[in-house]
Amino acid sequence: MTDNVEILRYTAFTHDPEGGNPAGIVLDAGTLSDDEMLALAAKVGYSETAFLTARDDERRAFQVRYFAPSAEVAFCGHATIATAVALAERLGTGPLLFDTRAGEIAVETEIVDDVLRATLTSVPTRSRPAEEKALDETLAALGWSRDDLDPAFPPHVAFGGNDHLTLAAATRERLADLDYDFDRLKALMEREGWTTVNLFWRESDERFHARNPFPVGGVVEDPATGAAAAAFGGYLRTLGLGSAEFTVIQGVDMGRPSTLTVSIAAPDGRSRVSGGAVVIQDA
Known part of the structure; x- marks a missing residue:
């Protein structure tokens, strides 16, 4: 009971x-x-x-x-x-x-x-290039094209406890405009074993904005995704991009702004992810 x-x-x-x-x-x-x-x-x-x-x-x-x-x-x-x-x-x-x-x-x-x-x-984190077929299917489910991606950040599947397809939006406007096919993306993610799709836009090497569709969990979008942030640290480390310590801003487009502080903690690519938490009083 x-x-x-x-x-x-x-x-x-x-x-x-x-x-x-x-x-x-x-x-x-x-x-x-x-x-x-x-x-x-x-x-x-x-x-x-x-x-x-x-x-x-x-x-x-x-x-x-x-x-x-x-x-x-x-x-x-x-x-x-x-x-x-x-x-x-x-x-x-x-x-x-x-x-x-x-x-x-x-x-x-x-x-x-x-x-x-x-x-x-x-x-320990790891990251590998995304397969072309799965990438094309994902873009179709998102309603995106390859022109919507930032070529400086190649599509990868990054791991920090779970696998996350990691895609860089070319503009903040592209990231903000998220209206995807829930069932289509869910089926694809279940087939590929991805937990979320980590969509991000680079404001600077120390500051990134992210959104994380999570249909496999029965949720349209996550307002803050610590596991994806950890995997993202490994992704940047693999590519030699970004900074050793950076901030991820997430949830803004959902009206639930979140701040995740990420750093690379060890030579094996472990990420450190920091933040606070408070009680939801009226729950």
Whole structure:
């Protein structure tokens, strides 16, 4: 039975309850089945809900699974940040270790300028060129053409816990005008094993704008995607582009502005993704 399960609701990569990406959090999910977790995630309706299926508070180590409304995902960045902030509020700041289906994720929580922030270190990232056929099918589903892409950033499939097709828009206007074929893109993404399509526009080497369609999770778009930001760090590192530390602005076109700070943490391409999270008071 799930009627008595306590579900926390936070929004990540913001300090404003009206911004960021909302996430559900279940801190005591050890007795829940897969079907029950999926049903709860669908009931919550956010892009992901995090479930702590095992916990060792003394070691600050936790087993975490992530469910979207229609599927489980191996890793979710914004729900990781939200969960880390919720735990730090209860256990105190310091290091946390999350055992996820993508691998172990170290998270550091700290107070910066009187604000609680969390920084996750991803699994090793990697990036490879996208296949031409899949790229053409994606552009058709988006209603884009190759002329809409920035040739300075080749299309890749980037990994930072999940695979994300990564496409650079040639203009901010192209990025803002997003109206895609949900079912067509979902079927393609399921076939290719992509979690989101990370669409971005380069404002500068230190500042990028992003949008992330997420139809495979039953969600039109993610307001902030930490896993895609981690993968994007690996993408830029592979290509030798951008800066070693940069900001991703996401959610603006949805009315939920989010700020993700990304840096390359290690020679193996692990990315560090930082942000805050706050309780959604009226949830």
